[in-house]
Amino acid sequence: MQLNKRQQAAMERLLAETLTEACETAKAEIVGFSWLxxxxxxxxFPASLAVVWVFVSQADKNRALAAGEGARMIELTAQALGEADIQLDPLAxxxxxxxxxxxRRINGGDWAQRLAPLRPGRG
Incomplete structure (x- = not known):
């Protein structure tokens, strides 16, 4: 789906809105989750879209994933993207x-650098 600049800006606002709702839900439900x-x-787009759920510590992340919270975060992601009319298969x-x-340990706290290679199909 090729989007012009105006459509990209509108999609960015919609993604921010729907993902913020997912984030707030997860903060209330998942111990150690911080932001996304x-x-x-x-x-x-949309094949390059990546959603990153961030925990305070590696121990928090490991604990949540071991408890099956990853499935809940994928479910929240699906809901958010569904509200934005974005379908990705497989979403995971x-x-x-x-x-x-x-x-902090690997990228010196530089999230832009850390997120760049996470886009599916982008390295």
């Missing part, structure tokens, strides 16, 4: 889990 973000290359290939701790 997304990365996208609109030249390859576009959902990533990370931690602030790992970003």
């Amino acid at each position: 973000s997304h990365a996208v290359d609109y030249a390859a 290939a576009h959902v990533f889990f990370d931690s602030e701790e790992q970003c």
